[in-house]
């Protein structure tokens with residue numbers, strides 16, 4: 001394959017290793033500076049110019065987009081996608097993961113462990129927010145920080161209030177997050193490629209530091225991950241819409257607590273700590289996937305007027321319960337069942353003789369008019385009751401009214 005590695009740092013360890021791993025496997029790899037592209041838009045023919053020349057043809061693109069150039073970088077990646085070139089990570093995935101608030105918002109509806117986090121604007125919301133995440137000490141984070149810069153630990157509620165006020169006055173958006181104390185200056189980085197964790201390390205902060213980033217002096221060691229950590233890392237990557245990602249997790253007392261998902265994870269730390277050829281895994285994966293560029297299914301399937309994708313829910317007592325998919329006569333109404341969701345299971349292309357159960361969800365493509373009547377009116381989602389542990393301090397501070 002012919003691979004374009006997008007990077008502004010051709011001499012950085014990660015860039016060099018990816019190029020080297022590609023060449024070792026007899027692929028052609030070029031490192032292209034993300035900021036030297038011109039994006040051309042014309043009816044029916046999205047195009048790219050590189051250093052004033054029309055870009056030659058590529059089979060795949062591997063974006064390494066730094067936080068400082070997210071907008072331009074993702075625009076270039078999106079253009080590759082629009083030109084049907086396979087992108088190891090899509091623009092959408094990169095944007096999702098870049099912002100700590102956005103990524104936690106997306107993860108929080110799934111069953112993924114995350115530290116309790118709040119985002120507030122009004123001054124009056126600050127104290128209750130700190131209380132809701134468990135009181136002091138509390139973690140305060142800038143939404144787009146990296147390398148541990150922009151992550152603070154406030155020892156008291158007073159200090160937290162002061163820091164938040166200061167940052168907000170400087171027009172910074174901050175997250176207030178529960179301090180996962182039991183993780184004690186350690187965290188896990190799982191390197192995910194496709195649907196596998198190809199390498200993992202534990203980073204340990206040194207001295208008084210609570211941040212375990214290698215850039216903050218954290219020391220990395222290889223780690224054999226427990227299955228829960230492996231599954232969490234893979235699911236997070238999929239939920240964010242990424243294929244190559246570094247998932248950072250704290251070791252909470254009830255299992256993994258995801259802090260962030262990185263779409264351009266560094267290779268030096270993880271290859272050094274584990275001795276594994278992580279760059280090689282990335283290249284092998286891209287070579288295997290190259291024939292399947294990302295397709296925006298929703299967009300493509302809604303091009304025909306009156307047709308679209310929708311989910312049909314089969315509630316308790318519905319007449320679909322106990323019927324096979326064929327018996328539901330969905331096909332006769334010009335509705336195709338693409339996928340069946342049952343509990344945590346996903347059944348792609350379900351057969352016509354499959355019997356439906358209460359609670360099933362059918363992802364369908366077909367005539368919207370025919371599907372309209374089958375979509376239940378939106379049930380307002382009930383909140384789960386909050387179960388508090390008794391060991392928490394029942395003092396006035398940190399308690400909601």
Ligand SMILES: Nc1ncnc2c1ncn2[C@@H]1O[C@H](COP(=O)(O)OP(=O)(O)O)[C@@H](O)[C@H]1O
Nearest residue numbers: 115139145146147148149178179180211212259
């Ligand atoms: N809620 C938390 N509880 C305990 N430690 C944390 C928490 N959030 C972050 N840390 C520590 O700070 C480090 C940096 O946080 P992270 O959110 O990954 O920001 P960055 O993007 O700057 O790496 C983590 O690797 C971890 O060691």
Ligand SMILES: [Mg+2]
Nearest residue numbers: 147148248260
């Ligand atoms: Mg981090």
